[in-house]
Amino acid sequence: MKIIFTSKGKDWDSKIDPRFGRTEFILTYDTEKDLLENYDNSSVAEEAHGAGPRTAKIIYDLTPDVLITGNGPGNNAISVLNELKMEIYTGAENLSIKEALEAYKKGTLNKFNN
Amino acid sequence: MKVAIASGKGGTGKTTISTNLSAYLAEKRSVVLADLDVEEPNAKLFLDIELAKSEIKYKMIPEWNENCSLCGLCQEVCNFNAVIKLNTQIMVLPELCHSCYACSELCPENSLKMIPQKIGIMNIYKSDGLDFIESKMDIGQEQAVPLITKTKDYIKNNFDNKVLAIFDSPPGTSCPVIEVIKDCDLILLVTEPTPFGLHDLKLAIETAKQLHKPCAVIINRAEQGNLLINKFCAAENIDIIAEIPNDRQIATLYSGGQLLYNELPEVKKQLQNIEDYIDLFNYGGSYA
Numbered sequence: 001m002k003i004i005f006t007s008k009g010k011d012w013d014s015k016i017d018p019r020f021g022r023t024e025f026i027l028t029y030d031t032e033k034d035l036l037e038n039y040d041n042s043s044v045a046e047e048a049h050g051a052g053p054r055t056a057k058i059i060y061d062l063t064p065d066v067l068i069t070g071n072g073p074g075n076n077a078i079s080v081l082n083e084l085k086m087e088i089y090t091g092a093e094n095l096s097i098k099e100a101l102e103a104y105k106k107g108t109l110n111k112f113n114n
Numbered sequence: 115m116k117v118a119i120a121s122g123k124g125g126t127g128k129t130t131i132s133t134n135l136s137a138y139l140a141e142k143r144s145v146v147l148a149d150l151d152v153e154e155p156n157a158k159l160f161l162d163i164e165l166a167k168s169e170i171k172y173k174m175i176p177e178w179n180e181n182c183s184l185c186g187l188c189q190e191v192c193n194f195n196a197v198i199k200l201n202t203q204i205m206v207l208p209e210l211c212h213s214c215y216a217c218s219e220l221c222p223e224n225s226l227k228m229i230p231q232k233i234g235i236m237n238i239y240k241s242d243g244l245d246f247i248e249s250k251m252d253i254g255q256e257q258a259v260p261l262i263t264k265t266k267d268y269i270k271n272n273f274d275n276k277v278l279a280i281f282d283s284p285p286g287t288s289c290p291v292i293e294v295i296k297d298c299d300l301i302l303l304v305t306e307p308t309p310f311g312l313h314d315l316k317l318a319i320e321t322a323k324q325l326h327k328p329c330a331v332i333i334n335r336a337e338q339g340n341l342l343i344n345k346f347c348a349a350e351n352i353d354i355i356a357e358i359p360n361d362r363q364i365a366t367l368y369s370g371g372q373l374l375y376n377e378l379p380e381v382k383k384q385l386q387n388i389e390d391y392i393d394l395f396n397y398g399g400s401y402a
Contacts, residue, residue, distance in 0.1 A: 050195025050210045057189075057198050076207045083200050 003029045003104070004064040005097050010038040016100050018070025018093035021051035021077060027097060028062055036097075052077035060084055068092050068100050072112050088112035115396050116279045118298040122314030124285035126304045127334035127358065130368060131388075132282035133160040138375050138385045140243035144277045148269060149248040150294045151284040152234060152261045159371045163239040163246050169268075171249065172230035173260040175211045176218045178204040182225035188217035197226075209256040234261045236268060245273070258290040266297070278392070287321040295322065300395055301329040302355070302388070307340040315343065319352065330391060332384075335360040355391040356384040 006023035008015045017023040026039040039058065044051050056077040059067065064086055070093030073081060081088065089109035092100040103109050119132045129149075136147035149157040176188075176197065186199040196210035197217050208231055218226040233255050239246040249265040251258060269279055283294040295301050301322050305315040315331070322329040329352065333343050336357035347354050358364070359380060367374050375382040 047195065049193075049212075050207070052195075053198055053207055053210070054195045057195075057200075060200060076210060079207060080198055080200070080205060083203075083205070 001031045001066065002062070002064040003031065003066045003068060003101070004059055004062065005029070005092075005100060006067075006069040007038070007097055012036065012098040013096050016068070016070050016092045016095050016097065020069050020071065020073040021053075021055045023055060023069070026055070026058060026062070028064065029101065050076065053080050056080035066104070068104055068109065115275070115300070115392070116281060116298040117392060118281045118283050118295045118301045119304060120283035120291060120295055120301055120318060121285050121304045122287060122316075122318030123305065123311050126285075126306050126311060127332075128285070128304050129157050129160070129282055130334070130364075130374070131302070131304050131332060131358075132280055133157050134373050134375050134381065135385050135388055136244060136246075136280050137161065137373055138382065139278060139280075139389060140241075142243075144243060144245075145280060146245040146247065146269060146273050146277055147280045147282065148265060149246075149282045150262050150265060150290075151282060152249045152251045152258050152265070152290070153284065155248045155250055157246070157282050158237075158239070158248055160368075160373055161239070161241075161244075161246055163241045163244065166238045166240045168238070169236045170232055171234050171236055171261055171264045173211075173233050173257075174213045174215070174228040175208045175231045176206050176226035177229045178206055179225050179227065182221075182223050185222065187220055187222065188226055191216040191220055209254075212257075213260065233257075236261075236265055238268075245277075258284065259293045262290055262293045266293075287317050291321070292325070295327060296325055298327065300392065301327050302332055303329055304332045304334055305343055306335045307333060307337060307342045309342070312342055312346060315346070319350070328395070330355045332388065333357045353391070356387045358384055 005027040006017040007025040007027045008017045022044055024042050026041050028037045052074045053076045057080055060080055067086055067088045069090055072090040090112045091110040119128045121128050136145050139145045149155040188197045189199040194210045194212050196207045198205045218228050234249055234251040236249045249261050251261055281294050284290045303318050305311045331347055331352055331354045337360050364374055375385055
């Protein structure tokens with residue numbers, strides 16, 4: 001299973017980035033391989049328009065099963081993300097990546113209904 | 115001649131000035147007033163005027179058809195992330211599209227035809243001397259600029275440049291405001307003598323300067339002894355052309371949707387000051 005996090009840094013101790021479209025990093029955790037990979041999304045800061053769908057498209061190409069984020073994506077991003085069979089969880093904004101994964105396993109994050 | 119009534123800070127009295135000034139001037143000359151705050155137009159509340167006609171307004175957006183090789187050039191050329199290439203389709207996000215036609219024109223398979231999408235409605239009102247145009251954006255639309263542009267186009271095509279056009283602008287200094295003021299001859303900035311009013315006035319003046327537009331200031335809710343705006347304008351060499359007093363009667367009339375100048379001679383006097391300034395400006399005189 002592939003789990004995606006919006007993150008302010010590259011490792012397990014980094015904080016979740018509460019923003020979806022303008023997240024600084026996109027972290028991918030492959031549970032089978034126990035491997036955490038990062039994608040540097042910081043160039044999104046230069047986008048005046050459409051940060052949400054841009055980030056959504058990057059996530060789309062990574063084909064994850066789960067997305068864990070803070071505030072949650074907006075409508076334009078959702079249009080793209082709906083093309084994936086992926087569950088979205090929000091409310092992880094004050095957690096580290098490690099804590100967010102634990103919270104997901106315990107089922108304490110909010111399931112995002114789109 | 116085109117005059118924009120703008121502000122920076124919201125709620126300073128743009129619409130109060132726009133409607134009163136337009137109605138007052140329309141007693142003597144031809145005036146067209148346009149409410150270009152298309153996200154929440156409200157000038158009509160103060161005008162007793164008949165609807166002449168309405169026009170539905172559209173913007174052009176691409177529509178994808180399946181005759182497509184998914185080469186992804188459309189996504190590459192879109193500066194607004196409005197066209198997204200997925201595995202089996204091209205997704206168009208109409209709210210982000212700026213109608214630039216790049217994806218449509220450059221598509222090798224002709225798979226993105228431009229089609230009209232309704233963005234709002236333009237209402238045209240008429241009375242003796244005064245023409246009033248108001249555009250309203252549809253709920254769910256995110257971009258005000260295309261509708262503002264279409265409304266300005268209507269005025270350009272239907273009114274002689276000798277008719278005085280007054281544009282009631284949205285607040286702020288972002289794209290919709292730029293669209294309103296960019297081809298105006300004069301910008302009148304309405305402010306109030308508060309720290310917040312002054313702060314946003316500075317931003318508005320900076321915006322006008324960047325566009326090389328002459329501007330002057332109208333103080334609303336002016337209070338005797340409060341020289342916050344006056345001091346700033348004196349230092350910056352910006353004309354203050356009218357001061358509307360902070361008066362409970364104004365609030366009462368406004369709340370009832372009434373124009374002010376017939377009831378309040380002081381307001382009429384200030385509107386006359388604005389007219390004098392516009393005329394001097396128009397005929398190239400200097401303001402003393």
